[in-house]
Amino acid sequence: EHLVLRLRRELKDTSALGEYGARAIHGALAARGHPRVPSVRTIGRILARRGALDAGRRIRRPPPPPGWYLPDVAGHRAELDSFDIVEGLALAGGIRLEVLTVVSLHGGLPGSWPRPLVTAKTTVAALVEHWRAFGRPAYVQFDNDSVFQGEHRGRDTLGRVVRTCLQLDVTPVFVPPQESGFQAAIENVNDRWQAKVWARFHHDSLRALHERSRRYIRAYRQRAADRIEAAPPRRPFPGDWEPDLQARPAGVVIFLRRTSEAGTVRFLGRHFEVDASWPQRLVRCEVHLSTETIRFYALRRREPNHQPPLSEVSYVFPRKPFRG
Template identity: 25%
Template sequence: MDIEEEERIKALNRYIKGDKPSIICRDAGKSEKWLFKWVNRFKTGEEEWYKSKSRAPKKHGRRTDKEMESTVVNVRNALMEGNEHESKYLGISADAIQYRLEKHGFSREEMPSVSTIKRIVKKHGLIVNKRERYKRVKSKKRYTILNPTRIDEMHQMDFVGPRFIKGYGAISSLNLIDVVSNQVHIEQYDTRSMDNIIGFLIRFWRNNAIPRYLQLDNGMYFIGDFKYPRRFCRFLRFCLYVGVEVVFINPKCPWMNGSIENFNGWFEAKFWDKEKFTSLEDMRAKSTHFVDQYNDLSAWKNKNKSLEHINPTRILNKSLEISQDKLPLTDGKIHFIRKVNNEGDISVLNEAFEVGKEFIDEYVWATICLKKQRIGVYYRAKDQDATILIKKFEYELKEEVKALRPEICKTL
């Protein structure tokens, strides 16, 4: 008998004699929970109640039976072949296999875990080398002051292409993604024009929530041509008109738009490069099926997460006509992620602003506030969680800034 067992027996004997539990526990240097654990064990009538029980699991982890293993292999092979209409764009991941197993009628309890599926795939030699993605920079997200956690808080948008169709010509795809829900919306065009972009957003936002932020690269079809200083292009005017804050990432830094870039890679591998198209209409028809499968899988992955929508949730008023050519300059904000150059400057809409040489090669966040006609530049140091305002500039505009019209949108 070891010392701990003797201690348990001694404590129990004192308890039976009527000593106060608090005194027994104080003398033993134990808690009352400890004391009553052994009192209750004694009351079971076990002969060796004072002995510790093994903590080893009584049952081994469940083993995947041969039938389920065979099903996993068959699903994986079907996904790899990509010939089934209902699963051709899902990819071949363990998540996709679980998704298909559920569609085949298996419950969560019946289907194997992700790690088990991976072991089965490896066992049967069904591993496929992943396509190398662009290398991400270890920035620790100090370049941004945003951390979206709600659905429709931030969307990212980008063009992919062009893709040349024999006998038709070049086609580009305009892709949009919600960074929290991972839901996407896409449309293909034969030109990358602001008319197409604005029309795309009008149609989408009349039936779907308008985000608070829309993050983009610096393509001229988004940011404008800088022909006239402090003049805003139609696309920016439209976003301000409907109450959206546009965020432009730093030039030549696609990793800052990670959500849409990851989707673009999937889009190219599973759809763009895989299918054969005869025309723009043919591509649009086929892309609808691709989007449905992608969004269904994304929703399935998120179904156990407690994701909330932004509040308020707004959509465009369907009865209101929006003229793309006569958009006023509306109160709002436009944001820019910029890297400070060797002169200590940043460029915002082709205009230089001196931030300071102490910030050379660092990323800063610049915000144009239309109503105040001012630019604020913010920075977060490596050892700091908070972002601080480091510079302010007057940003005088020659055009009147109108107030946001509430009737433009409808609150759900």
């Protein structure tokens, strides 16, 4: 061991390549004809044991809790449902098929609705059906598909799905575009559905697919029964609820975004200045429709419990009739 350490010091001072790690020491010993040259791995263990490694050992940080970007969800005080669309499927004869899927973050409560085409109207029908049966979560999460968010053309658009969620006192959350991890739970359900339902059988018709999907989802719920029971409570669906898409939206809509180099974000067809000292970072953008403000909060996976406010701006959602 003393020879290894002495040779390391020598190579550190004299090596033309500036290399004095385990591999360089092994090569130097072999070049000098040393009768017993230890392996590279053994030399590495000697250096580690004697504290002669320059690089610190990699620190593995624990992952943030599920839903870390929403404090109530991360603290297991509120449930979140994630909806998504499985696209690119076709039945025999080339009949196009899409599947709307859902899963709750804490409980793992699943659902699926195969259809020729998933639209905003069919999505509203599915989420109302799901929430009537199992209760409403506090939050519902989507990607930025126009089916969920509304038309991307123009400014200040809140579509049918968002308006329905707000009227049911469920806060819509839109994940950052092209960011991994936020939709992991629903993507896992999508993969399982495609493997266990779609790819497992030959489906002669949409009706046959519906039945197989229904059986799979029922079995999935039974297996997840304990987890569903332990999840944050869901609220009863209001018995007297009637949709009113022309009502002025009220409540909160959340957009998760990554700032630009200038510290700005874009959503609702607009650019908003957040904080020039927070460039290329994640932020939670809370659009408070009732108080006509947008509040921005800093987000860091490494510090999920530290979400300080960055700024606040005025925002008035325009009064205009809903068309959609």
